[in-house]
Amino acid sequence: MTALLIRDLALAVRAGGGFGLGLAFFLIVTVLVPLGVGPETLTLSVIAPGILWIGALLACLLSLDRIFALDREDGSLDLLATAPLPLEGVVAVKALAHWITTGLPLVIAAPALGVLLNLPSGGYLWLFLSLLIGTPALSVIGAFGAALTVGLRRGGLLMSLLVLPLYVPTLVFGAEAARRGAAGLAVETPLLLLAGISLGAFALLPFAGAAVLRINLR
Template sequence: MWALLIRDLRLAVRAGGGFGLGLAFFLLVAVLVPLGVGPEGDVLGRIAPGILWVGALLACLLSLDRIFALDFEDGSLDLLATAPIPLEGVVAVKALAHWLVTGVPLTLAAPVLGVLLNLPAAGYGWLVLSLALGTPALSVIGAFGAALVVGVKRGGLLLSLLVLPLYVPTLIFGAEAVSRGVAGQAAEVPLLLMTGITLGAAALLPFAAAAAIRINLR
């Protein structure tokens, strides 16, 4: 399992499909939104939590199709499906690798980009905490969606249509937690709900994704 994780991390860094692409897209969102909305600090401060969370969500979405597609194309996925390692464990490791090369950099970069969107100082800690708790759910749900479209040519659009509705609760609770933190209100409830989504997805979706991969490989 450890060797598989190291392999996926090396492939992701070499190919640039997660780390560089996600950060570049996140930066573009933070730069372009003030140009479109206007330079008013109050307006940017109000919409900053939602914009940052939408940018992080879409940045995670960019590299989802690479989770299983490359392994399917070179035959590695067939070997992994017949290996002694449970396929559910393979899915969990690949979701973890995706989070490490996509979710973690986005979480660390979010406070810097929050400056561009005039995010109030009270929201930075809540932004980092919400992304740290919510982005693992994005990776696990994305791995499930990627498993559903394994072997489908040009399945990126289909993957987006499948995954985006499942991302909505995490987006709502993440943005709400930051907004409440900025307003000085209690943000524990949306954070707990988002944590529940993350834990539930991590517990259930690897089994569903493994079943989908087995069906697609038949």
């Protein structure tokens, strides 16, 4: 498991679509929003939590198609399917590698980019915590979507259409937790719901992803 994780981390960084691309996209979204909605600080402070969460969600989408595509192209996925390592573990490890190379840098960068959107001072900690709790769900849901479309040529658009509706609860509760934190309101309920989504996704979706991988590899 550890060797597979190290290999996927190395491939993600070497093949692109990891740290740099997601962060660059996140930065572009954050810079363009004030240009589109205007420089009013009050408006930006209200929409900042939602915009930052949407930017992080879309940045995670950029590299989802690479989770299994590279292994499919070089035949490694067939070897992994017949290896002693359970296929459910393979899906979980690949989701973890995607989060480390894509989700975690976004979590770290989000508070700094919040300055560009005039995020209230009370919202930085809760934005960081909500992304830290919620982005693992984005990665594991994305791994499930990548498993669904692994056998399709140019299945990236279809995968995005399949995954985006599953992202909605994570987006709603994550942005709500950050918004409440910025407004000085109680954040326990959305954070607990967000944690439940992440834990439930990691408990169930590796099994679903492994099942659809077995079907696609037949």
